[in-house]
Amino acid sequence: MSTGEGWLIGELKRRGVSRREFVLFCAGIAGTFALPGSAATKIAAALSKTKKPILVWLEFQDCCGNTESFLRASAPTVGEVILDTLSLDYHETIMAAAGTQAEEALQNVVKTHKGEYLAVVEGSIPTGAGGAYCTIGGKSALSIAREVCGGAAATIAMGTCATYGGLPAAAPNPTGALGVADAVPGVKNLINLSACPANAANMVALIAYYLTFKRWPPVDGVGRPLFAYGQSIHDACERRAHFDAGQYVEAWGDEAHRNGYCLFKMGCKGPVTHQNCPNIRWNEGTNWPIGCGHPCIGCAEPDFWDKMTPFYQHLPNVAGFGVSESIDKVGVWLAAGTAVAFGAHTVGKMVQHRLATREGPDTELPAPPSPPSKQPPKTGGMP
Amino acid sequence: MTHVVVDPVTRIEGHLRIEAEVDGGQVKDAWSSSTMFRGIELILKGRDPRDAWAFTQRICGVCTTVHAIASIRAVENAIGATPPPNARILRTLINAAQCIQDHVIHFYHLHALDWVDVVSALSADPAKTSSLAQSISDWPLSSTQYFTGVKTRLKDFVDRGQLGPFANAYWGHPAYKLPPEANLMAVAHYLEALDWQREFIKIHAILGGKNPHLQSFLVGGMATPVDPNSQSSLNIGTISNLRALAAKGQDFVKRVYLPDVLAIAGFYKEWAGIGAGVGNYMTYGSYPENDAPNPPMFLPAGIIMKQDIGKVLALDPSRISESVKHAWYDYSGGDDKALHPSQGETLPHYTGPQPPYERLDLAQKYSWLKSPRYGGDAMEVGPLARMLVAYASGQPRVKELVGVALGSLKVGPEALFSTLGRVAARCIETVLLAEKMDGWIDELAANMGSGDYRIQDNAKWDPKSWPKDCFGAGYHEAPRGALGHWVHIKDGIIVNYQCVVPSTWNAGPRDVAGKRGPYEASLLGTPVAKPEQPLEILRTVHSFDPCMACGVHVVDVHKRELAHVRGGP
Numbered sequence: 001m002s003t004g005e006g007w008l009i010g011e012l013k014r015r016g017v018s019r020r021e022f023v024l025f026c027a028g029i030a031g032t033f034a035l036p037g038s039a040a041t042k043i044a045a046a047l048s049k050t051k052k053p054i055l056v057w058l059e060f061q062d063c064c065g066n067t068e069s070f071l072r073a074s075a076p077t078v079g080e081v082i083l084d085t086l087s088l089d090y091h092e093t094i095m096a097a098a099g100t101q102a103e104e105a106l107q108n109v110v111k112t113h114k115g116e117y118l119a120v121v122e123g124s125i126p127t128g129a130g131g132a133y134c135t136i137g138g139k140s141a142l143s144i145a146r147e148v149c150g151g152a153a154a155t156i157a158m159g160t161c162a163t164y165g166g167l168p169a170a171a172p173n174p175t176g177a178l179g180v181a182d183a184v185p186g187v188k189n190l191i192n193l194s195a196c197p198a199n200a201a202n203m204v205a206l207i208a209y210y211l212t213f214k215r216w217p218p219v220d221g222v223g224r225p226l227f228a229y230g231q232s233i234h235d236a237c238e239r240r241a242h243f244d245a246g247q248y249v250e251a252w253g254d255e256a257h258r259n260g261y262c263l264f265k266m267g268c269k270g271p272v273t274h275q276n277c278p279n280i281r282w283n284e285g286t287n288w289p290i291g292c293g294h295p296c297i298g299c300a301e302p303d304f305w306d307k308m309t310p311f312y313q314h315l316p317n318v319a320g321f322g323v324s325e326s327i328d329k330v331g332v333w334l335a336a337g338t339a340v341a342f343g344a345h346t347v348g349k350m351v352q353h354r355l356a357t358r359e360g361p362d363t364e365l366p367a368p369p370s371p372p373s374k375q376p377p378k379t380g381g382m383p
Numbered sequence: 384m385t386h387v388v389v390d391p392v393t394r395i396e397g398h399l400r401i402e403a404e405v406d407g408g409q410v411k412d413a414w415s416s417s418t419m420f421r422g423i424e425l426i427l428k429g430r431d432p433r434d435a436w437a438f439t440q441r442i443c444g445v446c447t448t449v450h451a452i453a454s455i456r457a458v459e460n461a462i463g464a465t466p467p468p469n470a471r472i473l474r475t476l477i478n479a480a481q482c483i484q485d486h487v488i489h490f491y492h493l494h495a496l497d498w499v500d501v502v503s504a505l506s507a508d509p510a511k512t513s514s515l516a517q518s519i520s521d522w523p524l525s526s527t528q529y530f531t532g533v534k535t536r537l538k539d540f541v542d543r544g545q546l547g548p549f550a551n552a553y554w555g556h557p558a559y560k561l562p563p564e565a566n567l568m569a570v571a572h573y574l575e576a577l578d579w580q581r582e583f584i585k586i587h588a589i590l591g592g593k594n595p596h597l598q599s600f601l602v603g604g605m606a607t608p609v610d611p612n613s614q615s616s617l618n619i620g621t622i623s624n625l626r627a628l629a630a631k632g633q634d635f636v637k638r639v640y641l642p643d644v645l646a647i648a649g650f651y652k653e654w655a656g657i658g659a660g661v662g663n664y665m666t667y668g669s670y671p672e673n674d675a676p677n678p679p680m681f682l683p684a685g686i687i688m689k690q691d692i693g694k695v696l697a698l699d700p701s702r703i704s705e706s707v708k709h710a711w712y713d714y715s716g717g718d719d720k721a722l723h724p725s726q727g728e729t730l731p732h733y734t735g736p737q738p739p740y741e742r743l744d745l746a747q748k749y750s751w752l753k754s755p756r757y758g759g760d761a762m763e764v765g766p767l768a769r770m771l772v773a774y775a776s777g778q779p780r781v782k783e784l785v786g787v788a789l790g791s792l793k794v795g796p797e798a799l800f801s802t803l804g805r806v807a808a809r810c811i812e813t814v815l816l817a818e819k820m821d822g823w824i825d826e827l828a829a830n831m832g833s834g835d836y837r838i839q840d841n842a843k844w845d846p847k848s849w850p851k852d853c854f855g856a857g858y859h860e861a862p863r864g865a866l867g868h869w870v871h872i873k874d875g876i877i878v879n880y881q882c883v884v885p886s887t888w889n890a891g892p893r894d895v896a897g898k899r900g901p902y903e904a905s906l907l908g909t910p911v912a913k914p915e916q917p918l919e920i921l922r923t924v925h926s927f928d929p930c931m932a933c934g935v936h937v938v939d940v941h942k943r944e945l946a947h948v949r950g951g952p
Contacts (some may be wrong), residue, residue, distance in 0.1 A: 065444025096552035204494030260615025
């Protein structure tokens with residue numbers, strides 16, 4: 001078994017990636033995180049020496065969308081190698097073993113590699129019906145999450161369900177679904193990679209960062225890495241100039257729509273959503289939702305199924321304000337510099353998320369978003 | 384008698400548990416249980432019906448899009464919206480691309496390892512592998528050097544001692560029949576298919592912004608603007624990008640997937656006599672060919688009973704019902720009566736063992752899936768149902784492709800009713816759709832070129848234009864089979880939402896009459912060489928392409944108060 005130095009370099013050669021291309025890739029990673037140029041050498045060295053760390057990927061109340069997204073990871077070619085540097089010892093959707101043999105594989109990691117492995121969680125974790133809303137091998141998702149994440153060196157909550165409860169936790173949350181931070185209180189070194197699903201490019205960058213520095217990058221107030229969630233969709237949107245110029249789509253397929261004008265009036269949640277979609281796009285940079293003419297639905301934000309709906313209602317819906325004044329308000333609000341964290345109070349006022357007939361304590365205006373009760377420290381978890 | 388429990392069934396979407404009684408090397412009885420529940424219909428109640436597609440799409444991220452399509456069709460049916468031709472063609476392209484990609488992923492990444500022994504590939508002779516590959520296809524990646532590279536990569540992987548997702552599997556099991564060279568070829572194509580799927584699905588990124596979970600659907604149409612001369616719309620450039628991706632897709636499907644399926648099936652012909660199951664097949668039909676209210680379908684709707692392909696019966700959705708006799712739900716009128724989805728009530732009531740548990744009580748309720756029935760009969764849905772109905776209805780290209788497959792394996796049409804028949808039907812459908820993509824792209828280009836830029840029925844966007852109280856049904860053929868959504872809208876708001884989905888049809892438990900569901904029935908008689916390594920059970924279950932998150936979701940809690948849990952437990 002040769003897991004030491006040089007394996008990655010050999011892997012790269014087989015894939016036709018030169019040493020120089022590899023260093024350039026590492027420089028790119030360094031750039032992503034705004035690190036000094038000298039860091040590239042350090043990243044290259046760290047990745048070359050790495051023994052394949054063990055990754056276990058748990059699926060609970062999920063749709064498998066994050067796994068599918070993970071399968072789309074690629075560019076650059078070295079990115080594939082980065083993923084190959086992980087030993088994916090448990091992943092129900094991909095693994096060959098089933099039943100008892102699959103459970104043994106998981107137990108083997110938990111018992112013999114305690115404190116060493118990386119855990120990924122996809123899907124929310126139900127607490128209702130004594131855990132019976134999601135069981136694997138007869139065990140409840142809750143008990144599995146606590147055992148596996150509890151013994152992990154670090155955990156990534158992948159996608160909005162695992163981070164904040166997501167769709168199953170949308171009102172009225174029939175199964176008592178929770179995200180990892182709430183379901184596994186005190187879990188060590190948790191980082192949230194939200195969105196529905198999380199973007200493969202961000203998964204690759206996050207894992208590369210971890211392999212290099214053995215800790216997570218700095219995060220925002222809801223536990224997401226700043227490199228991917230540090231700016232609003234609106235601020236980086238290719239249609240921003242149309243917003244500033246007051247050029248809006250008014251109807252599906254109208255001339256403004258065909259000319260790529262701003263989707264704000266069609267319900268775009270870009271101004272209150274933080275993710276790097278406009279920069280990195282999706283599927284190897286092919287496109288992104290606004291690029292194909294549909295508004296942002298805010299899928300990276302906590303509780304977006306409640307707080308960003310109705311999706312086609314434009315953002316400011318405060319009685320007494322017309323659309324244009326409200327748009328100005330949004331502009332002012334953004335300029336006020338609340339871009340890093342989800343501006344709870346302001347957004348609570350901005351986003352009407354319930355129809356009047358729906359039950360709830362707040363039929364007129366929604367409650368402000370509640371961040372997870374346990375938040376990773378602002379600077380990332382690891383010493 | 385050995386009681387076998389397979390939980391988790393891996394290489395599927397979602398959470399599935401199979402229990403089986405094995406005696407004398409054969410399955411004597413089987414039970415299929417789904418062990419995860421979310422409650423998406425309840426979450427939909429009280430919301431804007433125009434948002435529903437985004438919620439339902441998240442029922443499944445593997446067959447992303449299919450619940451979005453069924454949802455917008457149901458709402459359109461309720462409110463009377465008419466999508467323009469561009470929207471119909473865009474949806475068709477998205478649906479077909481999804482089906483093609485999903486089937487390829489299923490074969491190589493979810494199903495192949497039931498037939499392909501990865502460890503055996505280590506002893507393959509690359510030169511012989513090359514001859515084998517070249518004898519079945521003119522696919523260019525077939526040289527001795529190429530297979531030497533794949534073998535070396537595999538050997539290095541194994542030598543490092545970290546087998547990752549390939550650890551602890553059933554390698555060396557006596558039911559693996561492929562020679563080492565066929566195994567090596569399949570491993571090479573497993574890896575190639577990983578790259579292929581990522582590339583091909585860019586069709587979805589172009590038409591839907593991203594994949595998984597496209598974001599261009601709209602009630603009444605699509606959000607993707609169409610204008611051949613605009614840089615910000617689907618234009619002439621997009622059309623040529625789509626053509627290039629579709630061509631690459633078809634190339635792989637016809638030169639790798641189809642030859643692989645036929646080659647591998649040749650070594651496993653006995654599986655053409657195993658796994659038939661209920662023998663009843665149902666399809667709603669798919670890919671509308673024009674914009675008429677009840678358009679002809681490229682793949683026709685229909686029912687086949689008791690394997691009689693001499694007679695295709697018309698489908699009547701009013702004959703659908705669901706039973707909860709063995710599912711963890713109550714009916715207010717008692718569990719002995721099955722209900723049509725439009726009258727459906729679903730009160731979740733878990734009565735199984737508290738986790739952690741070893742065994743379910745199989746005489747009682749044992750699954751989160753209900754048991755859908757058509758006229759009281761269990762029906763198999765999916766590619767086999769679609770291909771059988773198309774074949775029996777005389778769809779010319781399906782007849783041709785089925786003939787090629789049967790001829791190559793030297794078996795008769797009765798071989799289709801089997802585990803292997805499902806594998807073959809899925810591949811035939813993929814070829815059929817991959818060939819058809821270009822024609823649909825032409826249709827989009829022609830319509831766009833005619834100056835028709837309409838993408839949505841704007842007259843029906845505002846809820847004020849809707850009937851005050853309306854009801855709709857939307858159907859779609861997902862890769863895994865017949866999917867139906869039913870919606871009731873009042874004052875512009877969803878008051879009830881029901882889905883009856885492919886994996887509920889196939890994986891559901893016994894019904895009121897004690898009749899087994901298709902998974903359960905198909906496992907009867909399946910050989911099991913080593914009960915502690917139930918590889919053969921996986922083969923038959925995987926041949927259905929289980930998608931459990933799709934199957935379980937129904938909750939309609941009129942009469943039950945559920946705690947709204949937020950914060951820590």
